[in-house]
Amino acid sequence: MSDRTMTEAPAPAPSRHVDAGDEGYSKDLKSRHINMIAIGGAIGTGLFLGAGGRLAGAGPSLAIAYAVCGVFAFFVVRALGELVLYRPSSGAFVSYAREFMGEKGAYTAGWLYFLNWSTTTVADITAAAVFAHYWSAFTDVPQWVLAFIALAIVLTANLISVKYFGEMEFWFAIVKVGALVIFMLVAIYLLVTSHPIDGHTPGLSTITDNGGLFPSGVLPMLLVVQGVVFAYASVELCGVAAGETENPEKIMPKAINSIMWRVGVFYVGSVVLLALLLPYSAYSADQSPFVTVFDKLGIPGTAGIMNLVVLTAALSSLNSGLYSTGRILRSMALSGSAPKFTGVMNKGKVPYGGVLFTAAFGVAGVGLNYWMPGEAFEIVLNLASIGILGTWGMVMLCSLFFWHRSKHGLVSRPSYRLPWAPYTQIATLLFLVTVLVLMWSDGGVGRTTVMLLPAIAAALVGGWFLVRGRVAELAADRD
Numbered sequence: 001m002s003d004r005t006m007t008e009a010p011a012p013a014p015s016r017h018v019d020a021g022d023e024g025y026s027k028d029l030k031s032r033h034i035n036m037i038a039i040g041g042a043i044g045t046g047l048f049l050g051a052g053g054r055l056a057g058a059g060p061s062l063a064i065a066y067a068v069c070g071v072f073a074f075f076v077v078r079a080l081g082e083l084v085l086y087r088p089s090s091g092a093f094v095s096y097a098r099e100f101m102g103e104k105g106a107y108t109a110g111w112l113y114f115l116n117w118s119t120t121t122v123a124d125i126t127a128a129a130v131f132a133h134y135w136s137a138f139t140d141v142p143q144w145v146l147a148f149i150a151l152a153i154v155l156t157a158n159l160i161s162v163k164y165f166g167e168m169e170f171w172f173a174i175v176k177v178g179a180l181v182i183f184m185l186v187a188i189y190l191l192v193t194s195h196p197i198d199g200h201t202p203g204l205s206t207i208t209d210n211g212g213l214f215p216s217g218v219l220p221m222l223l224v225v226q227g228v229v230f231a232y233a234s235v236e237l238c239g240v241a242a243g244e245t246e247n248p249e250k251i252m253p254k255a256i257n258s259i260m261w262r263v264g265v266f267y268v269g270s271v272v273l274l275a276l277l278l279p280y281s282a283y284s285a286d287q288s289p290f291v292t293v294f295d296k297l298g299i300p301g302t303a304g305i306m307n308l309v310v311l312t313a314a315l316s317s318l319n320s321g322l323y324s325t326g327r328i329l330r331s332m333a334l335s336g337s338a339p340k341f342t343g344v345m346n347k348g349k350v351p352y353g354g355v356l357f358t359a360a361f362g363v364a365g366v367g368l369n370y371w372m373p374g375e376a377f378e379i380v381l382n383l384a385s386i387g388i389l390g391t392w393g394m395v396m397l398c399s400l401f402f403w404h405r406s407k408h409g410l411v412s413r414p415s416y417r418l419p420w421a422p423y424t425q426i427a428t429l430l431f432l433v434t435v436l437v438l439m440w441s442d443g444g445v446g447r448t449t450v451m452l453l454p455a456i457a458a459a460l461v462g463g464w465f466l467v468r469g470r471v472a473e474l475a476a477d478r479d
Contacts, residue, residue, distance in 0.1 A: 024345055024349060025090055025162070025243060025244050025349055026161070026163075027245060027246045028162050028163040028166065029162060029163075029166045030166070030245070031245075031250075032170060033166035033169065033170055033241070033245070034238055034242070034245055034251045034252070034255050035251075035254070035255045035258070036169060036170045036173035036174065037166070037169050037173070037237055037241050037255075037320075038235075038255040038256065038259055039173045039177055039258075040172055040173035040234065043173070043176050043177065043262070043266055043267075044176075044231065044233070044313050044316065046227070046230045046231025046233065047231050047313075048176075048288050048290065048309070048310035048313040049127050049130070049310060049313075050227055050230065050285075051231075051274070051283075051288075052283045052284055052285055052286075052287055052288055052289040053227075053283075053284065053285025054227055054228065055274060055275065055280050055283040055289055056280060056283045056284055057220050057223075058216070058221045058223075058224045058280075059211060059212075059213070059221075059280040060207050060212075060271075060275035060280060061213050061218070061220075061221040062224065062228075062271050063268050063271040063272050063275065064221060065224055066228055066268050067263075067264070067267075069225060069228045070260075070263035070264070070267060072392075073229075073232035073263065074235075074259055074260045074263065075428045076235065076236065076392045076428065077235045077236060077256050077259055078418045078419070079395055079399035079424070079428075080093060080236055080239040081238075081252050081256040081418075082399065082402070082413065082414060082416060082417050082418050083239075083395075083398060084239050084242045084248060085249050085253070085414040085416050086402070086411070086412075086413070086414055087099075088242045088248045089242075089243050089331070090243030090244060090327040090330070091327065091328060091330075091331030091332075092240045092242075092243070092327075093109055093113070093236070093239070093394055094106050094109045094110040094113070094331050095331055096395075096402070097109040097394055097397075097398050098335065100401035100405070101397065101401060103335065103336075103337065103468075103472075103475065104464065105398075106331075106335065106337065107332070107337040107463075107464055107467070107471070108394065109390075109391065110328055110329070110331070111337075111460060112386075112387050112391055112394065113325070113391045114325055114328065114329065114358070114387075115383070115384075115386065115387035115390070115456070116233065116384055116387025116388050116390070116391055117321040117324060117325045117358060117384075117387070118358055119361075119380040119383040119384040120230075120321050120380070120384045120387075121358060121359070121361060121362040121365060122361065122362060122365025122380040123365075123380045123384060124150075124317045124318035125147040125151050125314075125362055125365055125366065126143075127310075127314040128146065128150035128311055129143045129147040130143070130286075131288070131307055131310055131311040131314060132146045132150075134287075134291065134303075134304070134307045144366050144367070147365065147366045148363075148366045150314070150315060150318065151318070151362045151363070151365075151366065154315055154319050154322065155356075155362075158322045158323060158326075158355055159346065159348070159350055159352050159355060159356075160348050160350070161350060162323075165319065165323050166241075168319055169316060169320065172313075176312060176313050177266075180266050183270065183273075183290055183293075183306070184269060184270065184273060187202075187273040187276075187277055187293070188273070190277060191203060191273075191276055191277070197277055197278060197293065197296050197297055198296035200278060200279070200282075202276055202277045206275065206277065206278065206279055210280060211280075222438055222441075223438055223442045225435055226382070226385045226435050226439045226442070229388055229389065229435055230388060231267070232263075232388075233317075233384065233388045234317060234320050236324075236391065236392075236395065237320050237323075237324055238252065238255050238256065240323075240324045240327050252416075253416045274290075274293065278292070278293065278296065282296070290306045290309075290310065291303050291306050291310065294306050321358065322355050325355070325357075326342075326352070326354035326355035327354070328354070329343070329351065329353070329358075330342060330351035330353075330354050334474075335471060335474055336470035336471035336472075336473065336474040336475075337464075337467050337471055338354075338467075339353075339357070341357075342354040382439070382445050382446055382449035383452075385435075385449070386449060386450075386452070386453070389432045389435060389436060392428070393429060393432050396425045396428045396429050396432075397425075399418060399421070400421075400422055400426075403421045403422050403425070
């Protein structure tokens with residue numbers, strides 16, 4: 001027997017963790033669905049609507065903010081991808097938190113994710129209503145009515161089956177990507193030909209003659225970071241969807257790796273082109289910057305078509321939120337940390353209890369659109385950012401614990417890994433804390449949101465004391 005054979009350590013055992021929430025799902029999501037869900041998750045309302053106000057506030061330096069946040073978003077989804085290949089689960093990071101951090105970790109991860117999407121649902125229906133008001137036919141329709149219609153349409157489609165969800169997201173993503181490609185081609189043509197827009201000649205002078213890269217200083221760019229983080233809020237969606245697809249080990253790496261260049265091309269590239277076409281002061285929070293450009297070009301119908309595209313982006317995000325929270329809540333319900341009814345599935349193998357529970361908060365958002373139509377989007381945007389920061393933080397903590405266990409030979413890391421671990425996890429966690437500090441520094445709604453953290457923590461602690469008995473009972477039954 002050789003020395004190598006005598007000293008070779010035994011191979012780590014595969015995961016013995018079984019998540020009851022993974023049972024009962026159909027595997028109807030195909031490779032094309034997962035790839036387009038990954039695209040759709042990386043391109044949403046935060047770009048199509050939010051970029052206008054952020055450009056007006058931070059100027060062309062917004063592109064830097066998108067690039068930096070995009071790198072950390074990629075680290076998060078890459079870390080989640082490694083965990084997915086280790087053990088695919090519809091419970092995603094909630095299931096991994098349960099394995100590596102215990103039931104308290106899973107409880108915290110799940111409800112922070114719910115905070116993210118329940119508030120994002122409100123943001124999405126608000127955005128949809130704002131976009132619909134662009135057309136004269138809907139101008140006189142109250143914003144809350146349009147928000148309710150948007151919620152009803154997407155909710156109905158989401159409840160049928162995962163196949164319908166996958167098809168909706170596939171075509172929503174096709175529309176979004178197609179529109180951005182067309183916009184970028186038109187923008188490049190306008191730049192090359194120096195075609196005037198609203199009496200202004202596009203080009204590098206648009207930036208240099210209007211205050212440069214930082215027209216109001218560096219601070220405004222830093223302060224919009226929390227809103228930019230919101231723009232990447234759905235990148236983790238492909239990790240949730242992995243539990244309802246065949247052969248995730250083949251599909252997921254390709255889908256996740258493509259997110260990085262999509263971020264570079266679509267987010268950073270689009271913002272750079274917008275900054276070159278018109279002075280940053282031409283954009284506003286009240287209108288999509290893409291609609292602004294086509295509006296000022298004066299080509300009949302193009303602004304209306306682009307507005308339809310951004311409406312699609314809002315509906316896509318709403319669709320994704322209802323889908324993902326339904327799966328996460330079911331994983332939690334079957335472990336005792338969410339209401340029982342959120343774990344119930346219908347004949348289409350959709351956890352409709354969790355989907356309806358999230359939609360109920362959307363209905364509350366309809367009320368917010370009734371009472372505060374002007375501030376609704378900004379209020380929920382900041383609350384959603386807290387949920388996003390918490391979710392991303394839990395993903396990176398799970399990844400860090402996973403890496404630590406692998407070093408002790410307790411688990412086996414797949415060949416598809418988060419690079420530079422554990423430094424990437426630590427750097428990302430520090431970045432998330434920095435975003436919280438920036439939210440506080442921004443004052444206004446951002447500071448108010450950070451001040452709500454003790455209340456959110458208290459609600460989580462109080463909720464845990466309510467559910468811990470049932471959690472322990474179900475855990476004992478599983479054992």
